[in-house]
Amino acid sequence: MATNRNILTLDEFTIQEMRAFPRATGELxxxxxxxALAAKRINLEVNKAGLVDIFGDEGTINVQGEEVKKxxxxxxxxxxxxxxxxxxxxGIGSEELDDxxxxxxxxxxxxxxxxxFDPLDGSxxxxxNVSIGTIFSVYxxxxxxxxxxxxxxxxxxxxxxxxxxxxxxxxxxMLVYATKRGVNGFTLDQSIGEYLLSHANIKCPEAGKMxxxxxxxxxxxxxxxxxxITACQKKTKDTGGPYTQRYIGSMVADVHRNLIKGGIFMYxxxxxxxxxxxxxxxxxxxxxxxxxxxxxxxxxGVIRILDVQPTALHQRTAMYIGSLKMMEELxxxxxxxxxxxx
Ligand code: P6P
Numbered sequence: 001m002a003t004n005r006n007i008l009t010l011d012e013f014t015i016q017e018m019r020a021f022p023r024a025t026g027e028l029x030x031x032x033x034x035x036a037l038a039a040k041r042i043n044l045e046v047n048k049a050g051l052v053d054i055f056g057d058e059g060t061i062n063v064q065g066e067e068v069k070k071x072x073x074x075x076x077x078x079x080x081x082x083x084x085x086x087x088x089x090x091g092i093g094s095e096e097l098d099d100x101x102x103x104x105x106x107x108x109x110x111x112x113x114x115x116x117f118d119p120l121d122g123s124x125x126x127x128x129n130v131s132i133g134t135i136f137s138v139y140x141x142x143x144x145x146x147x148x149x150x151x152x153x154x155x156x157x158x159x160x161x162x163x164x165x166x167x168x169x170x171x172x173x174m175l176v177y178a179t180k181r182g183v184n185g186f187t188l189d190q191s192i193g194e195y196l197l198s199h200a201n202i203k204c205p206e207a208g209k210m211x212x213x214x215x216x217x218x219x220x221x222x223x224x225x226x227x228x229i230t231a232c233q234k235k236t237k238d239t240g241g242p243y244t245q246r247y248i249g250s251m252v253a254d255v256h257r258n259l260i261k262g263g264i265f266m267y268x269x270x271x272x273x274x275x276x277x278x279x280x281x282x283x284x285x286x287x288x289x290x291x292x293x294x295x296x297x298x299x300x301g302v303i304r305i306l307d308v309q310p311t312a313l314h315q316r317t318a319m320y321i322g323s324l325k326m327m328e329e330l331x332x333x334x335x336x337x338x339x340x341x342x
Pocket of ligand 1: 252278
C-alpha cells in the first residue's frame with residue numbers, strides 16, 4: 001500500500017504538538033515514543049502468541065532455547081525496559097508488579113514524569129484471538145527533581161494526568177492517546193513500522209445505542225443499575241432503547257468501540273467484588289481521561305473517576321464510562337434511587 005505522504009507519523013505529530021508549546025522540552029514526546037516502541041515489540045509477540053504451543057508452553061524452554069514467558073510478563077518487561085532506559089520517566093507502577101519501581105539513577109531522577117500501566121489488559125482473551133490492549137497513564141512528578149521519585153508521584157488524582165493512552169491489538173494495532181489538547185489515534189503501518197495518524201481529534205458521540213456490561217452478574221448489581229440495563233433492553237421514551245448489547249470482555253476494546261461509535265461500558269460493584277474489579281490507577285483513570293477529553297464522561301457511580309483520591313497502587317473501583325447522554329441517563333436512575341434512600 002502506497003504510504004500517503006500527507007499522513008503524519010506519531011513522531012511527526014508529537015513534534016508538531018511541541019511546536020505549539022515553545023517551552024516544551026520534548027520529554028513527553030520522548031516518553032510517548034518509548035511507549036510506542038514497546039508496543040510495536042509487544043505487537044509482534046501478541047501476533048505470534050497463537051504459535052507458542054508450537055514452540056512450547058509457557059514456563060518451558062522453546063526451540064530457540066528461550067524460556068517461554070507469559071505475554072503479560074513480556075509486555076511488562078518491554079515497557080519497563082524502554083522507560084528505564086529513556087530520559088523522560090523517573091519510575092513506573094504496573095499491574096504486573098506488587099510495588100512501584102523507582103529507577104533511581106542520575107538521568108531518571110531528573111526526569112519530569114512517572115508512568116503507570118496495565119501492560120496487557122484482557123490477556124485471558126489471547127488464546128481465543130480476541131482483541132487485547134495496553135493502557136498507560138502519565139503524571140508530572142510532584143517530588144523534587146534530582147532525587148528519586150516517591151509514592152506521592154503515583155497516587156495523584158486522575159485529573160492531574162498530563163497524558164494517557166492505550167494500544168489496542170486488534171484487527172489492526174492502534175495507539176490512541178490524549179493530552180488536554182485532544183485525543184488522537186494512530187494505526188500501525190507494519191510495512192514501515194510507523195504509527196500513522198488515522199483518527200485525528202477523536203470525539204466521543206454524545207449519544208449512543210450500545211451498552212456493554214457482563215449480564216452474568218446482573219442479579220448482583222445495585223437496583224438503579226439493573227433498572228438502567230432493563231431500560232436499555234426496552235423501547236422507552238427516555239432511553240430511546242432497545243439498545244444493542246456488546247461485551248468483548250476486554251475493556252480497552254469495549255471502551256475503544258464506544259469512543260468511536262458511542263456507547264456506555266459498565267463494570268459495577270458486585271457481591272463478589274464489593275469494591276469493583278477494575279483498577280483505578282492504570283485502567284480506569286487513563287481511560288476516563290481519554291473519554292472525558294473526547295467529550296464523554298466516567299464515574300464510579302458516585303463521583304468522577306478522575307476526582308477519586310487514590311490511596312493504594314492497585315486499588316479497585318466501579319467503572320461507568322461512555323457517551324455523555326447515556327451516562328446522564330444512567331445517573332438519572334442512580335439519583336432517583338438516592339432520593340428514595342435519603
Ligand atoms: P469479567 C479483563 O480481565 C478485564 O480486566 C477487563 O479488560 C474486562 O472488561 C473485564 O476484566 C472483564 O471482566 O468479570 O466480565 O470477565
